[in-house]
Each structure stands twice: as structure tokens, then as C-alpha cells.
Amino acid sequence: MSKKTLRITIAGLLFAAIASTQAAADALKDIVERGSLSVGVKADFAPWGMRDAAGNLVGLEIDLAQDFAKRLSKQAGKDISLNLVVVATANRMEFLEQGRIDVLIATMSDTPERRKVVGIVQPDYYSSGIAVLARKDSGINGWESINGKAICGIQGSWFNKDYGTKKGADMVAFKGVPEAEAAFLAGRCAGWLYDDSAFTARIVADPNKWADYAVATPVVADVPWGAAVRKDEVNEPLGAALSAAIIDWHKSGLISELEKKWHIPESAWVRSMHEKCLAGDKACASVREE
Template identity: 40%
Template sequence: MKMLKSTVGALALTAVTATTGIAQDDVQNNRFVEVMERGVLRVGVQGAFRPWAFRSPDGDLQGIEVDLAQTVADRMGVELETVQISSANRMEFLQQGKVDLLIGAMSDRPDRRKVVGIVEPAYWTSGPTLMAKEGVISSWDDIAGKPVCGKQGVFYNKIAEVEFKANVVAFGGNTEAKEALRSGKCVAWVYDDTSIAADLASGDWEGYEMPVETVFSNPWGAAVPLEEKDGIWGAFMSGMAYKWHEEGTLIELEEKWGVKPSPWLAGMHEKLQYDDSYLEN
């Protein structure tokens, strides 16, 4: 079995190096080969971020990013092992080799590009906003000097604190932060507009609203180990990200998981369509 996996890995390496132009001698110890020989792809995903990655009633991880991870495993012909990560430890898990790949709702920022290899193109985009009881908040200025719930490790907290002078109370997970909002410990919860929109659409947050616009649009990127960003593993994952857009995978997952259609995703899908009009001439 080990010899078979090694042979499969070698054949896959030859095929991918032929299509990427990366020298085979440069990638003998590449993560792509390791995954092929292991027969298992370990992907770090969030565990309480509905509908991107969260636990089903039977305890399995499910959601948009789990489905994306499955497309990578399927394309490689290996099994998928999802590993629950958090915003605070996800890059550390990748650096330490606990996962091969991150698809964990991670925004693409310059400081993170120094730590992990963020793949282009981005596969999603979002922005910071607030969820609050109806009528409590009408503008970002309304949170100045007031307690606002946040999740540990999320840089939106700093925006709320520095730009809007809020007193952010950070919790270990989204569930704890939102329950603190329900109990009145905070006037609002600061987080991604995508996640808050999904919560409001779930029917579990009657009487709450998303009262302010996002401050900016923030791309999300999958990530490989930093040293492999420009190697075969990074090139392969970049190709996967392009395919997610080109083939409409992300738009299909929006519909499957009940996420409001994103103009950005629709635009990326249209932009990356193959132009075969010249064949008619």
C-alpha cells in the first residue's frame, strides 16, 4: 500500500509540475506530495461559524468551507480530514504542520502574508458590521464608550475600539459573544456582515438587526505554509480557487447554505469565464 501511494504521489507530482512549470527537483518534499502519499488531506476550518463551518447535530463539521475542502480532496483523490481551528490559533496550526491547508474564514492582510502563504484569488469577501436589538444602534458613533461583544483574535475588535471608541469585551467563541449580547452585557456584537446576515436569516434572532453598513470590504483567502506559497502546493491551491469562481462553485454554495447572493462572487464568476467566442470565427 505504501508503494502504491508513493507511485500515485510521483505520478501526480509529474502531472502538476508539467502544468505549473515548477521544477520537479524543487518540490520533492512538497506538501502536495506528502498529502498524496498519506492519502489524507488535513484542512483547518472553523467550528462555530455558521454557515461556513459548524457542527451538525451528530458532531460532524459541515458548511461552505467544509464543502470547499472536500472539492480539494476530491480533485486530489484523497480522503478529507477536517481539523477544527479558531481565529486565534489557525496560523499556528498551519505553521506547526497540524494541518496542510487553511480554509478558515481568514481575511487577507499584509501582516498575515508574512506568516502564512495566502492563496490568490480570494474565495469570499466580507466586512465588519454590528448586530444589535432593533432601535438601539443607528450609527457606528452610537457604540462610543459602550461595551461591544467581540470574538478573541478577530481584528474587527480593534476597529471598534480605535475608530469608534467602543469598549470591546472579547469572548473565546461566537456563541459566547452572542449569548452575552442576548443577556444585555453588550449593546452590540461586532463581526462579519456575512455571518450576522446568516444569523438574522436563521429565525433565531427575532427583534435584532444589522443597523449599520460595513466599514470596508475584506477578502478571505485560503492559506498554505508560507514556504510553499510559490511552490507546487500554492500553485495547485491557486488553481482550485480560480476553479471555485469559474465553475460557479461558490455561487452554488451560497444557495445551498442560504447565504444572501454576493455581487462580488457574481462578478468574479463572470470575470473568470472562458471566452470561446473566437472559435466561431
């Protein structure tokens, strides 16, 4: 490479770095100037994100997105409209990276791997864990009671061993969720070991179908859900504004109120975060402790 080419390459890299920094610093300013906020949400995970009979997007996370837009409007002194963009598990981080959305609130578990890709702000806003769904007359009423019973699961799930086999259950593993659900409903298993939020989604979406079933064990192995901005914006004004909103959602009890609104069973994690945020606990800080 010639010295001239090297200088051009270095200059290009520096320009790109400066442009990236400026874009991050101006993200919230851009939202205010255009008067709209784009938030990525789910449409297939009731009651956190779904469509009503009229086709409108509704749910707990949609309510949170609306609240955040109202907060930005108040902060800006002008109306900031909310543009809801439907995302899927497979593309939600990509939409954020590409700038197709400003913020992501879409049932995304907060993991170290995902924090390398997008800017998950602190604190987290919700959580889900592992539990067993069973018929109300199954005799399952806690983790110890699955001993000796056939329990449906998904092949490759890490919790099959820790919360199934080690509890004495006879794990019957299936290729995917549809197969496990069908086998469970057909009575091939006494219970179904899976994510509790998936159970809640089914019960809320089709209460008649699931009227004879209930979550029969305490929820364990909680994995919090994070809201995100682009990675280079997490410590910039937009990330800070989202973090402040989440802290207030916990302090005010808004998330607990929305659970009641959407008929979601009370989350012990949400209740704990409410108490921690009121007490000023570090779990409710806007900066993650690594």
C-alpha cells in the same frame, strides 16, 4: 568559531535549505503518495464550519475542502481521502507551520502580517466586512440612520470611530463580544456594530433567537479571506493547485451556490469576484500584485 566549526555550520544551513526546498516541491507528491489531504477547518463558526446533530463537520468551507480533495483525486488518477482537522483562530497558522495540516480554509482574513507567516494563495475565496445589526423595528435602515442612536461595539475596534462616532452614533463600547452581545439583546443599544459574518453565523445557528433582528446597513470595509498552504509551498504545485481551484470556484459560481445552500445572504464581494474571474480580471489572477 574555528574554520572547521564554521564549515560544519554552513554545511548544516545549506542542507536545511535544500531539505526545505525539496519538502516544498514534494508536498503535493506526498499527499498523492499517502492518498490523503489534511485541511484545517473551523467547527465554531456556523455556517462556514460547524458540527451537525450527528457531530459531523459541515459548512461552506467544509464543502470547499471536499471539492479540493475531489480535484486532487481527479488530477492524481486515484482517490485522495479528506482528513478534516479542527483548528481555532489562535492555532490555525501554527498547525500549518508545524505540518499538522496541508491546507488551511478557516475564515482567515488575508493580511500582510499573516502573509509573512503562511502562504496565502491568490485569489481570496470569501470576504467579510463591517455592518450594524439591529431589531427590525429599530428604525435603522442605513448608515445615516444610526445618527443619535446608542450603538454597541467592542473596545479597541478601529471601526468604532470610522463607522460609529463619525456617523453620529453614541458608541457604547464593551470589553468583549459576549458583553456587547448581551447588552444589545437586553436593549441597551439600538444596534451592534461588528463583523457581518459574525452576525450571519448567529442568525443561521439560532434563527428563533435572532428572528427579530437583521443586518440594517450595507456591508463596508471588506477584508477578504484567504486559503493557505505553508509559506514555502505557495508557489509550488500544492499552492498552484489550490489557487486554480479557487479561480474555478469563482468562475463556476460554486461559492454563490454554497451561500444559498447554507442560507447565507448573497455577498456582493462574491458576486463581483464571479464577474471578474469570468472577465479575466487581474483580481482573479493566481499571482499577487504587490
